[in-house]
Amino acid sequence: VSYTPRLTRRPLAGRLTASTFVLEQPRCIFPEAQSDAPMIWLVVALDGGRWRTGASAMGCAVPRGPLLTRRPAATEQFDPNTEPETPPLAFQTFPNNTAYATLGTSLNNYPCAQPTGDITVLRVGSETACSRDPNRPSCNGPLPGPGPYRVKFVAWNSSGLQAETLWSEPITLLKARPADDLPVTGSGRSTGMIVLTSILSILFAVLLACLVALLVTCSDSWGSSSFFSTKTDAVSVRRYNTHHVYDQPAARL
Amino acid sequence: MAKDDNSVRIFQGLLILGNVVIGMCGIALTAECIFFVSDPHGLYPLLEAAENDDIYAAAWIGIFVGFALLALSVLGIIGVIKSNRTLLMVYIILMLITFAFEMASCITAATHRDFLTPNLFLKQMLERYEKQDTDNNNDKLMSEGVTKTWNNLMLQNHCCGVHGPSDWQQYGSAFRSTHSDADYPWPRQCCVLDARESPINLDGCKLGVPGYYNSNGCYDAISGPMNRQAWGVAWFGFAILCWTFLVLLGTMFYWSRIEY
Numbered sequence: 058v059s060y061t062p063r064l065t066r067r068p069l070a071g072r073l074t075a076s077t078f079v080l081e082q083p084r085c086i087f088p089e090a091q092s093d094a095p096m097i098w099l100v101v102a103l104d105g106g107r108w109r110t111g112a113s114a115m116g117c118a119v120p121r122g123p124l125l126t127r128r129p130a131a132t133e134q135f136d137p138n139t140e141p142e143t144p145p146l147a148f149q150t151f152p153n154n155t156a157y158a159t160l161g162t163s164l165n166n167y168p169c170a171q172p173t174g175d176i177t178v179l180r181v182g183s184e185t186a187c188s189r190d191p192n193r194p195s196c197n198g199p200l201p202g203p204g205p206y207r208v209k210f211v212a213w214n215s216s217g218l219q220a221e222t223l224w225s226e227p228i229t230l231l232k233a234r235p236a237d238d239l240p241v242t243g244s245g246r247s248t249g250m251i252v253l254t255s256i257l258s259i260l261f262a263v264l265l266a267c268l269v270a271l272l273v274t275c276s277d278s279w280g281s282s283s284f285f286s287t288k289t290d291a292v293s294v295r296r297y298n299t300h301h302v303y304d305q306p307a308a309r310l
Numbered sequence: 311m312a313k314d315d316n317s318v319r320i321f322q323g324l325l326i327l328g329n330v331v332i333g334m335c336g337i338a339l340t341a342e343c344i345f346f347v348s349d350p351h352g353l354y355p356l357l358e359a360a361e362n363d364d365i366y367a368a369a370w371i372g373i374f375v376g377f378a379l380l381a382l383s384v385l386g387i388i389g390v391i392k393s394n395r396t397l398l399m400v401y402i403i404l405m406l407i408t409f410a411f412e413m414a415s416c417i418t419a420a421t422h423r424d425f426l427t428p429n430l431f432l433k434q435m436l437e438r439y440e441k442q443d444t445d446n447n448n449d450k451l452m453s454e455g456v457t458k459t460w461n462n463l464m465l466q467n468h469c470c471g472v473h474g475p476s477d478w479q480q481y482g483s484a485f486r487s488t489h490s491d492a493d494y495p496w497p498r499q500c501c502v503l504d505a506r507e508s509p510i511n512l513d514g515c516k517l518g519v520p521g522y523y524n525s526n527g528c529y530d531a532i533s534g535p536m537n538r539q540a541w542g543v544a545w546f547g548f549a550i551l552c553w554t555f556l557v558l559l560g561t562m563f564y565w566s567r568i569e570y
Binding site (some may be wrong): 067068069070071072074075076077081132135164176177178180182183184185198201233234236237239241245246247249250253254256257260263264265268271274275309 | 376402403407409410413416417420421423424427429430432433436437475479480481483484486489491492493495503512514516517518519520523525541544545548551552555558562565566
């Protein structure tokens with residue numbers, strides 16, 4: 058069947074994460090069968106022969122292969138005639154084995170008619186409960202590394218392999234950067250802060266200078282009490298003027 | 311003589327008016343700083359964990375400076391009315407001390423505002439949110455504070471992460487080490503929750519279907535209140551200080567001329 062599986066075109070935020078990816082459903086791809094509808098399986102294989110270093114999401118160590126020599130690609134090694142749900146295609150031993158098969162469902166679940174309003178996608182890697190359970194070889198467990206991976210769909214019924222699609226383009230998952238890499242140095246001094254600091258410093262310096270000048274020039278005459286009496290006299294003089302303002306024109310006259 | 315009296319009276323009136331304004335501004339400053347210190351948005355744990363909470367120290371200083379300005383303005387009014395040299399000199403010196411404190415508060419608020427960048431909060435969120443293996447009691451308290459604050463932020467502002475949910479994917483975090491990527495591409499608080507605080511569609515949230523998860527980042531909800539606080543303390547204090555500068559200059563001039 059000449060169909061290439063691909064990632065969903067919808068704008069989903071979880072389209073590619075560190076251990077999952079979202080594919081389009083293979084609707085209207087396989088020929089309809091009247092009786093004995095086949096099961097459609099998704100086969101996931103590691104692309105290329107280089108093993109990735111680093112711990113996988115489940116904690117099982119990915120074996121370090123020689124990085125300089127290329128092993129034959131898992132996609133080339135995969136034998137389509139291996140039946141799904143058998144040990145060679147078990148999820149639990151991936152990626153030691155070449156590929157695993159998961160998401161097995163009947164062809165009737167992929168009818169041609171698209172239900173409107175529903176989101177019809179396949180999330181690869183969403184089952185976390187069975188990732189270590191050997192009784193569930195077709196577990197849709199989280200992927201152990203960033204990949205890249207290639208997928209294809211195969212159709213199996215009781216009489217064996219019926220059809221298979223082409224291999225998809227390599228799908229590379231996200232790789233998280235360590236949080237320590239984030240630079241947290243400040244963004245530098247903003248202009249507002251510089252203006253504020255400089256103006257306030259100038260104002261304060263002026264005030265101090267004025268205070269010092271004031272104390273120096275006026276300190277000689279501050280202590281004397283005649284100043285307060287002068288002020289008192291001025292007040293009394295004012296009062297005197299006010300009281301006698303009526304008398305003065307009269308006196309002049 | 312009358313003209314001199316008039317000009318002296320006018321000058322006294324101006325100084326009294328200046329001091330009244332200072333008193334009222336002091337009350338306003340105290341009120342504003344009490345509002346900021348009460349932390350209505352609940353963001354203080356983030357700053358405390360980042361050890362960068364000096365904008366709160368600036369607000370505390372502002373509270374006391376406001377009271378001091380009120381008290382000193384009353385002293386100034388009395389001093390100007392009585393034209394008493396001793397009172398006015400005490401007033402000038404205490405005002406200069408208050409000026410210095412308020413200057414420190416403004417500069418602190420403005421300077422430390424510059425340290426609050428998105429990366430600071432991002433790194434803190436990644437390192438402390440839902441951190442389980444804490445080293446000591448202090449670390450545990452801070453991590454719990456950060457976790458609670460982020461949960462409140464995400465619930466109330468309908469946001470996720472600092473720039474968006476992709477923060478949880480692009481960077482490793484303490485959250486990621488305890489919650490698997492397939493089950494929790496981002497925390498549950500990033501999902502749209504119903505009245506009972508459970509996601510309305512968990513699969514939709516994990517897939518990232520628009521409408522079932524919060525796609526915008528929380529940085530605006532953090533930086534908005536913090537900017538308002540920092541600039542509110544800094545620039546209002548700056549305005550008060552400019553006015554105080556003028557009043558103090560006038561008072562010094564008046565003081566030097568009291569002898570006549």
